[in-house]
Amino acid sequence: MRLNKEAFRELKLLLGDRLLTRKEDLFPYSFDASSLFFFPDGVALPERKEEVIEILRIADYYEFPIVARGCGTATTGSPLPITGGLVVSFTRMNKILELNLEERTVRVEPGVINGELKAYLKRYGLFYPPDPASYAFSSIGGNVATGAGGPRGLKYGTTKDYVLSLEVALPGGKVLKTGPQTLKGVVPYNLTPLFVGSEGTLGLFLEILLKVIPLPEKRRLYLIFFPEEVLAFHFLTEILKMGLTPASAEFVDKTTLQALREKLEPYKDKAPFSSLLFIELDGSFEEVLKDSQRFERILKERKYPFILADEEEEIERLWEIRRAISPLLKKLGAKKIADDITLPRRALSEFLKFLRDLEKASGISISAFGHAGDGNLHVNLLFEEEKKDIVRSLREQIFKKVLELCGTISGEHGVGYLKRPFVIWELDPLQIEIMKKLKSLFDPKGILNPQIKLPD
Ligand SMILES: Cc1cc2nc3c(=O)[nH]c(=O)nc-3n(C[C@H](O)[C@H](O)[C@H](O)COP(=O)(O)OP(=O)(O)OC[C@H]3O[C@@H](n4cnc5c(N)ncnc54)[C@H](O)[C@@H]3O)c2cc1C
Known part of the structure; x- marks a missing residue:
């Protein structure tokens, strides 16, 4: 073809x-x-x-x-x-078409950059929460097609929670409008979520109607230093059990810390530390004040060193450290293979211990960081060219462990071409059969994104 x-x-x-x-x-x-x-x-x-x-x-x-x-x-x-x-x-189809202040919706073309939409909405006191670390340079169309998530997933959910309806072009030139244009409506089968995470295999988005919410009045960011890696997960469980819901809870493991060494130089007095959590609290001024008092009380009880950023500029400076991880990891190995698995939060500690054993046995550095708040970790294998043969086996062992712990092999990046061989490990044959039938309903000749997402 x-x-x-x-x-x-x-x-x-x-x-x-x-x-x-x-x-x-x-x-x-x-x-x-x-x-x-x-x-x-x-x-x-x-x-x-x-x-x-x-x-x-x-x-x-x-x-x-x-x-x-x-x-x-x-x-x-x-x-x-x-x-x-x-x-x-879709880079030239990048217009924000209509902001409806009464309904709190915004209609966009797919090529609009996530960060540009955020900046536009801010002028109206509004907020589009999904925030992949690539928000400054990824498009809303790509975000919808991958079902992108980000640090704020813990409190605000991911892209799937904000797409109200879609206009989609199908092979042959038919145009499908999914969902009602209202904030609720149950007449059609709900086709909109079917397209979220469809990775370009079902249709091409022409217009996207998104829900937006009021911009939180205040935010505060804590960077917390833990003497042992898994204590970060234990601490996260503890604060969630207390009823606190941070906007974000981002984890950094000890391998990733090596890549961040220079960026963390100003905080070396907090050493020795083996892992970090970035915890952001947001809401009204009163909410943030009340939550941070409870939060700091437990931090002090546990004696974990921390720093607090209270002003926007400081907060952004700290977040820059988190966003720098992906590019900086390249320092730790000539090659990098990145996966994004998601687990029930209770399984994160066991999974991290498993990674450490695997690291020891294989001699390959394994970094795990990311959106611990919703159980999503980016697992990176960092290795030199001569070790590339054992990497496939390591990935297989990691995916098996993820599935054994009732997780999923992709939380937000999608299947694409790289994870396609592993889809049959996670999904049962009936699910795959239904997915293939749906694909052929929308795309009978199989011309959209061949060999992406669906197994043969
Ligand atoms: C440094 C870095 C950090 C990242 N951090 C995160 C993160 O925190 N969270 C996260 O979820 N992802 C993250 N990603 C991955 C990536 O940014 C996301 O998957 C993003 O949603 C892709 O958007 P894009 O515009 O680049 O789409 P592309 O990469 O161009 O395409 C992605 C998919 O969308 C489809 N697509 C694009 N436009 C349309 C359209 N109009 N209609 C139908 N299908 C379409 C494509 O066919 C493809 O299947 C990160 C990537 C990098 C490089």
């Missing part, structure tokens, strides 16, 4: 210069944030939804693959043309 001359001619007529075909122009669309690399036959840069609809009509007629792409920050290969075909990049 590749593009032929006639297909190129029709696309050229439709898009003119916004159809890219030269090798050097295609290159930036041949990778994402994984280490995978697949070259497209062409790249379309639509500016209007009518163009996307027409692209899908042409693709259906000539039967070539269509691969949706936001900003290409996926870590799984999900926006890559595994079997060639046309990449449809």
Whole structure:
């Protein structure tokens, strides 16, 4: 299934210069944030939804693959043309279409950057909580297609909790509008959540209606230093049992701390420490004050050293340390394989101990950090080229342990191409059969994101 001359001619007529075909122009669309690399036959840069609809009509007629792409920050290969075909990049469909203050909704094109939407809403005292660490450079369309989460998932949930309805273009050029446009409504089957996390395999988003909420008045960020790694998880359980619900609870393990050594230099008087928690409290001024008094009381009882950031600038400076982790981890090994597993919170300590045993037995550094608040950890294998053969076996052992602990092999990054072989480990045959039937209902010729998400 590749593009032929006639297909190129029709696309050229439709898009003119916004159809890219030269090798050097295609290159930036041949990778994402994984280490995978697949070259497209062409790249379309639509500016209007009518163009996307027409692209899908042409693709259906000539039967070539269509691969949706936001900003290409996926870590799984999900926006890559595994079997060639046309990449449809949504970066030029990036308008905020309508803010409805009365309903507290915002309608956007898929290419709007998450961080730009946040900044826009802030002017109206409003807030779109889903905050992947990539929020400054990933798109709402990509966030919806991956079901992105982030630190604030603990209190506010993830992307799935904010998508009210979608306008979706299907192969052949049909357009599906999911859900009612109202804040509630039960007439249709609820198709909207089916598309959240669908990784471009069911349809291409043209417009997205999102719920927004009032911006919290005040926030406070604590950075807490623990003498033993798992004490961070025990502490988290304790505060949740007390009835406190922080906006975020982000964990950093001892391997990751090595990558952050320079950034943490100002806090070396808190040493020795083996793990960190970033805990953010937010709400009204009164709520934050009351919660922080309870929170600090228990911190002092446990004698855990901590620092508190109370002003916006300080808070952002501390969060920058957390967001720097992914790029800085590269210092710890020539190669890095990143997975994002999610566990019931009670299983986090056992899982971390398992990782340490695996690290000792294999000689490969394993870093685990992330959104402990909702049980989601980013597990990174960091290794030198000569050790690459044992990495597959390590990943398999990690996924087996995750499933044994009743977890999932992807909490937010998706399956993409990298985790596709492991889907049959997690899902039962009936679930897979239903997923395949749904896929063929929306995409009977299988032209959307081939070899992504669904197993063969
Ligand atoms: C440093 C770093 C930190 C990260 N932190 C997080 C994190 O905290 N939480 C998290 O969840 N993820 C995180 N990610 C992963 C990534 O940023 C998210 O998966 C993000 O949602 C991808 O958005 P994107 O715009 O880059 O989409 P892309 O990577 O371009 O595409 C992702 C998927 O969306 C599909 N897609 C894109 N646009 C459309 C559309 N209009 N219609 C249908 N399908 C579409 C693509 O086909 C693909 O399957 C991180 C990545 C990096 C590099």
